[in-house]
Amino acid sequence: MWMYLGLLAALFLGLHNLCKKHAVQGNEVFPVLLGTISAGFLLLLPFYIGSHFYRDYMMGIQLYITDISWKTHGYILIKSMIMAASWLLAYQALKHLPITIVTPIRSAGPFFTFIGAITIYQEKPNFYQWIGFFLIIFSVLLYSRIGKKEGIHFKRNKWIFAIIGATFLGASSGLYDKFLIQSLTLNPQTLQFWFCFYTVLILLLILSVMWFPYAEKRKAFKWRWSIPLVGILLQVADYFYFKALQDPDALIMLLSAIKRSQILIAVVVGGFIFKEQNKRKKLVPLTGIMLGVFLILYA
Structure with a gap:
């Protein structure tokens, strides 16, 4: 069952990535990120209020938000700091790089998770x-060769290093999630x-x-319908992902790999929506990534 929940998380993450590219393209990154996370918070706020006034009902529909200790709050704060840094790097990279380059690099995240899961x-x-x-x-290395044809030199482009850093931090957060969900028994x-x-x-x-403090940056920000949708889709994806992690038999390294199937939506659909270059050539390494995910699932 946890594998199917992982696939549902991948579906919503793929849609989330498409909306994220639309939200940040030619826009100020910081307020976009704040808008997306705020939308997710507002989506969850009624559950928190309901948990205080309608405890039995919220428990009945399995959306009850439990009281936690200050120590647990500290653990969650650490996750927030890790992911805030990861998102700041990722959003900046997504603003300056094609989605068909960013998403495959992000797909290397399971490798970092894989090492952590073993050790x-x-x-x-x-x-x-x-x-x-x-x-x-x-x-992913094959993507770097294709990226050069679009004027993106992996060794000299700072946004490539930004997305690699975001990927590493995201993988670290994924490993930390297993501790939060299984060891601390957080729902x-x-x-x-x-x-x-x-x-x-x-x-x-x-x-x-x-x-x-900067008026020119505030004026450069453009509100788009995709900004709140990014936050909503992310929370739906995270819900399925965390539900999968609640299963004591769930393997974080396999879940991380299953989530990478979101790349199908980002590269195939996103490449056409945003009219990016070399879509056919990118299908070759895309096939390699999907074959890698299949081998993990098959195993």
Whole structure:
């Protein structure tokens, strides 16, 4: 069951990535990110209020947000800081790079998760899983060659380093999620609500220094319908992902790989919507990535 929940998370993440590209293209990144996370927080706020006034009902529909200790709040704050840094890097990279370059690099995230799952959680991959993960990494390297034809030199482009950094931080957060869900026994909606709350506070602090004081930056911001939709789709995807992680048999390295199937939507559909170059050539490494994901699932 947890694998199917992972596939549902991948579906909504793929739609989330398309809306995110639309939201940040030619726009100010910081307020877009604040808008998306705020939309997710507002989506979850009624569940928090309902948990205080209609406890039995919210428990009945499995959306009850539990009370947690200050120590647990601290653990969630750490996740918020990790993901705020990851998103700031990723949104900046997505603003300056094609979605058909950014998404495949992000697809290398399972490799970092794979290493962490082995060393931290002692998850044991088999022969096919080894092949699958290295096939994903090799396919991402092929994307770098295609990227050069679009004027994107991986060794000299700072946005490439930004998306690599975002990918590493995102993978670290994925490993941390297993600790939060399984070791601290947090339910998905409780983790999501407080994570959004602390991330909004962090982003407000950053914007108060880097965006709010500058009139020209405020004028450059464009409100788009896709901004709140990004946050809503992300929370739906995260809910299915965290539900999958609640299963004690769930392997974080496999879930991370299953989530990468979102690349089908981002590269195939997104490439046509945003009219990006070399779509056919990008199908070759895309096939490699999908084959790597298949080997992991097959194994």
